[in-house]
Amino acid sequence: MAVTLKYPFVKIEAPPEYRGVPHINPRLCIGCGACVNACPADALLRIDDYEKGTRKIVLDVGRCIRCARCDEACPTGAIRMTRNFEVATLDRKDHVEVVELRLHRCPNCGSYTDYTERALEKALQILPEGLFDGDEIRKRAILCRNCRRKLTVDDAVEASREVVE
Amino acid sequence: MKEWARKITDEKVRERYVNEVIERFRDKIIRVERNADNQWMIEIRKEDLPEVIGYIINHPEWKETQLSTMVGADERPLRGKFSLIYWISINGASGDVFFGIKTYISEDDPKFPSVTPIHPGANWYEREVKDLLGLIPEGHPDPRRLVLPDDWPEGVYPLRKDFHYTDSPKREFTDETKYPYREPPKGTAVFPLGPYHVALDEPGHFRLYVKGEEIVDVDYRLFYQHRGIEKIGENRLTYDQVNFIAERICGICGTAHALAYAQAVEAAGGVEVPERAEYIRTVMAEIERLHSHLLNLGLACHDVGFDKGFMDAFRLREHVMWLAERLTGNRKTYGMVVIGGVRRDFLEYRRSMIEKVIRELREGFQKWADQTLSTKTFVKRCEGVGVLSYKDAKRWSSVGPWARGSGRDLDARRDHPFAAYKYLDFKVPVYKEGDVLARCLVRAEEILESIWIIEQALDEMPGGDILAEWKEIPPYQEAVGFTEAPRGEDVHYVMTGEGNRLYRWRIRASTYNNFPALPDAMRGNSVADAVLIIASMDPCYSCTERVQVVDARSGKVRVLTEKELTELSRKASRGV
Amino acid sequence: MSGYERIAFSFIAVCLILFLPPLLDGVARKIKAKIQLRQGAPILQTYYDLVTFLSMEPVYPTERLAFRLAPYIAFASAVSAALVLPYGRVIPVSFTGDIFVFLYVLAMVSIAYMIAGFSLNNTYTNTGANREMMIMLSIEPVLGLAIGTLALNAHTLRIGAIPFAVTFTLSVLLAYGLLAYSVYVEGGFIPFDVAEAEQEILEGVFSEYSGYLLGIFKWALMIKRFALLWLLSSFISIPLVRNIASGALGGALILVIQLMVLFLLYTSIAVIESMNARLRIEQIIRQNAGVFVCSIAVLVLAALGW
Numbered sequence A: 001m002a003v004t005l006k007y008p009f010v011k012i013e014a015p016p017e018y019r020g021v022p023h024i025n026p027r028l029c030i031g032c033g034a035c036v037n038a039c040p041a042d043a044l045l046r047i048d049d050y051e052k053g054t055r056k057i058v059l060d061v062g063r064c065i066r067c068a069r070c071d072e073a074c075p076t077g078a079i080r081m082t083r084n085f086e087v088a089t090l091d092r093k094d095h096v097e098v099v100e101l102r103l104h105r106c107p108n109c110g111s112y113t114d115y116t117e118r119a120l121e122k123a124l125q126i127l128p129e130g131l132f133d134g135d136e137i138r139k140r141a142i143l144c145r146n147c148r149r150k151l152t153v154d155d156a157v158e159a160s161r162e163v164v165e
Numbered sequence B: 001m002k003e004w005a006r007k008i009t010d011e012k013v014r015e016r017y018v019n020e021v022i023e024r025f026r027d028k029i030i031r032v033e034r035n036a037d038n039q040w041m042i043e044i045r046k047e048d049l050p051e052v053i054g055y056i057i058n059h060p061e062w063k064e065t066q067l068s069t070m071v072g073a074d075e076r077p078l079r080g081k082f083s084l085i086y087w088i089s090i091n092g093a094s095g096d097v098f099f100g101i102k103t104y105i106s107e108d109d110p111k112f113p114s115v116t117p118i119h120p121g122a123n124w125y126e127r128e129v130k131d132l133l134g135l136i137p138e139g140h141p142d143p144r145r146l147v148l149p150d151d152w153p154e155g156v157y158p159l160r161k162d163f164h165y166t167d168s169p170k171r172e173f174t175d176e177t178k179y180p181y182r183e184p185p186k187g188t189a190v191f192p193l194g195p196y197h198v199a200l201d202e203p204g205h206f207r208l209y210v211k212g213e214e215i216v217d218v219d220y221r222l223f224y225q226h227r228g229i230e231k232i233g234e235n236r237l238t239y240d241q242v243n244f245i246a247e248r249i250c251g252i253c254g255t256a257h258a259l260a261y262a263q264a265v266e267a268a269g270g271v272e273v274p275e276r277a278e279y280i281r282t283v284m285a286e287i288e289r290l291h292s293h294l295l296n297l298g299l300a301c302h303d304v305g306f307d308k309g310f311m312d313a314f315r316l317r318e319h320v321m322w323l324a325e326r327l328t329g330n331r332k333t334y335g336m337v338v339i340g341g342v343r344r345d346f347l348e349y350r351r352s353m354i355e356k357v358i359r360e361l362r363e364g365f366q367k368w369a370d371q372t373l374s375t376k377t378f379v380k381r382c383e384g385v386g387v388l389s390y391k392d393a394k395r396w397s398s399v400g401p402w403a404r405g406s407g408r409d410l411d412a413r414r415d416h417p418f419a420a421y422k423y424l425d426f427k428v429p430v431y432k433e434g435d436v437l438a439r440c441l442v443r444a445e446e447i448l449e450s451i452w453i454i455e456q457a458l459d460e461m462p463g464g465d466i467l468a469e470w471k472e473i474p475p476y477q478e479a480v481g482f483t484e485a486p487r488g489e490d491v492h493y494v495m496t497g498e499g500n501r502l503y504r505w506r507i508r509a510s511t512y513n514n515f516p517a518l519p520d521a522m523r524g525n526s527v528a529d530a531v532l533i534i535a536s537m538d539p540c541y542s543c544t545e546r547v548q549v550v551d552a553r554s555g556k557v558r559v560l561t562e563k564e565l566t567e568l569s570r571k572a573s574r575g576v
Numbered sequence C: 001m002s003g004y005e006r007i008a009f010s011f012i013a014v015c016l017i018l019f020l021p022p023l024l025d026g027v028a029r030k031i032k033a034k035i036q037l038r039q040g041a042p043i044l045q046t047y048y049d050l051v052t053f054l055s056m057e058p059v060y061p062t063e064r065l066a067f068r069l070a071p072y073i074a075f076a077s078a079v080s081a082a083l084v085l086p087y088g089r090v091i092p093v094s095f096t097g098d099i100f101v102f103l104y105v106l107a108m109v110s111i112a113y114m115i116a117g118f119s120l121n122n123t124y125t126n127t128g129a130n131r132e133m134m135i136m137l138s139i140e141p142v143l144g145l146a147i148g149t150l151a152l153n154a155h156t157l158r159i160g161a162i163p164f165a166v167t168f169t170l171s172v173l174l175a176y177g178l179l180a181y182s183v184y185v186e187g188g189f190i191p192f193d194v195a196e197a198e199q200e201i202l203e204g205v206f207s208e209y210s211g212y213l214l215g216i217f218k219w220a221l222m223i224k225r226f227a228l229l230w231l232l233s234s235f236i237s238i239p240l241v242r243n244i245a246s247g248a249l250g251g252a253l254i255l256v257i258q259l260m261v262l263f264l265l266y267t268s269i270a271v272i273e274s275m276n277a278r279l280r281i282e283q284i285i286r287q288n289a290g291v292f293v294c295s296i297a298v299l300v301l302a303a304l305g306w
């Protein structure tokens, strides 16, 4: 009675608790970068291109140490540890996953913000209905940082003017 | 807390030790500070280092005192000086105290009197600060390089703060940079072992100076795998991230490292860990010990050609690995320990899994031990081989089964109760013979003790949280964290810093304290036993040496293209 | 004995000598794997290994001729040793005094190993060669005395004829014991495999060999083991059936029994190997010295006619 298996000629299934190779579901990822900040091994990178207006979240399984910090950090459950453990390949590129997302463009000045369209969408979605100045927040949220600051200053100036008048 | 733990951690006992040192060196001490529960830092001038350290370590009544770690740090940005701390611990179940003997060294006069002549255990530590920080131990008997590669330029000190972690100085491999191995004693031949050797499993180069088959002397060169983890930890990683890198210092005793690190930060930052988390940590540490000891015992069999024992030990071990996989998500690198607690709870089904596995393991292991110890040829090979005397074990500050096989009665789990060990009962097996067999027996008994510890921990585990919230760690706090890894005490020193990052992190794996004693154990033995003796120390090179592929000659990283590689392998296998 | 029987059995003998040893090795590996609860490599694995080795160009660590010739010397010697043994009722090569030739060519295999080991400036090969020499010097006399005792009893100096003529006395029984022991030691089975110990000295001389030279060398050592065990198996099986076996059919019967005993021996050796650790060279020498003293005593017994 042998206890070894004829691996790799028989398939082996990892247990349900297994922390295998992480994988990003590109449909769920909003490009928030939380996973990038959490990753101890720099297996995840965030690459922004403000010219083209894109953000790439790059996962390099070859650097990954399977710690599952990204899995814990991700707000949408886009990056998940799978039960796959077989990563041998002849092509190093097989180890790399890229999710490309569009950066949000400020409707006011037309420059790209440092968050993605999806992240914004998601943020607006989870904004509770009937919030006190909900509309105001919605109005500001879509602006880039500069325009938002300007709007805030303008508003303040206007408000103080009103007070003065 | 159990009675025995209360006795060891008693405030009065601790104070007695501290007071004696303070009394004795009243005029030499500049400052005394209590860093943590069991840790006192005593600042002295550098001239007094050998005297004070010698006094504590060689104190006739404090039996198992030893140099637990030594830390050199570049504190120039803070105080304009370098610092050195010798951490000395009291062991042998006679009190839970760590002394940090600290001194400052200025940049213009980077010399300090070496402690090695008084306590050889300081040998590596002092060579390491010389390599990495440029602090010169005066009067050191063996000031050769230890850590840095042979072709690393003089005068570049990677652990200084002005050296950026991505810097890579120009290196040139010449005849002059060749490592100065000791001249072979008269009438001996050199028997090289490694850097790559089938039975060593990891790179380490030994030169056995032999007469016939008898080993007359030994020289070695290590640190082929120095990865500069400490530097990355100080620069690139946050507190939380370091935990996972710490775990990957070693492929065998990762949890011991992760735990030591977490405990160091917890001690420095005053983070209270929930009791349930302490129990879970304990169980994980013991599971790790089980698999590590089974691995080592198996390899001992393999090294003497007894493959049945080898395979059987590995078969038993496999169940422990599977258990770990179900508990934590992986066979190794459990990723359980984080600062403040643990990440996964033991749910009910996992608990019954543990119970089942360890019950079967106890039976299976007892059978294994009977079978192996009744294999005469195996016992014949291990008996009286590689004897490390108590004196040598003590003078090199050896730890773990390596030291316990030579009669040193020390075990961090008992002597400095951490995690949940203070709530549990267990024995610390000690053998006096000091040979390979004694070390095997220590490990075998420890396996049974570990099973017993796990059983108790499961029974007594309280409910509640498994992770404490912590917000901010105050900067510039110093503390050490320690665990008993399968190979002996692991010590991590941390100095916290600003911006959620460490200022200094010093890892000391158990093998670091065990390795220098190896030549003493090997002298007078046969070449045939060299590998067995090395294995009986259970060395862990990458732990000790804490990556990249560099061609030693050109200093360039060379990556073969796929085509070249296939070409090469085809050539090799078909001879075309 | 007809000429055809001679030719047929000699042909079978050559085939067995060349092609059976790898199979035996494969069987032993499988048995060990089973004892260790492993799947183990296929039984034919040793053939695959040999074919791979033989198809590869070696790397030469030295220019010395001795290094290149050693595997061939070992191979030729091992084959010659096997040829003086009986296969069925046929001994392919037989002449008076071939006892000495047998011992001599057997020693030649070890000597080839030593020549190879000492032709290099490498501590591993030197140590391996050294160990081989010590073992050979300590065990060959025992083997010689054991065979000598039997020859004395059988009144023949043809090794292949001994089992057909030996009569059982106390000294002969003891000599059988010594024969079994020396065959085991000389065969380099665990715990006596020190000359090729992998973990200690990287398989000694083999650490410098590669390609077809390695293949031939390994093959030679397998044939040497085969010759040794065939000797033992013949000495056990032929006396059992020599009275009832006559003619070509009888020869076939003997051959079948020889083979069965051989497999039995190989299997038990695999089991013993699994249950043991390798000894240190000086432990082996000490043990062999004791056995040598015993074998002299046995020879004296035989001379006294017991």
Ligand code: SF4
Residues within 6 Å of the ligand: A022, A035, A038, A039, A040, A041, A042, A043, A044, A059, A063, A064, A065, A066, A067, A068, A069, A070, A071
């Ligand atoms: S598992 Fe860990 S190392 Fe891997 S990508 Fe996620 S955070 Fe990074």
Ligand code: SF4
Residues within 6 Å of the ligand: A024, A028, A029, A030, A031, A032, A033, A034, A035, A036, A057, A073, A074, A075, A076, A077, A078, A079
């Ligand atoms: S944390 Fe999740 S949503 Fe955010 S970038 Fe990473 S994968 Fe995408």
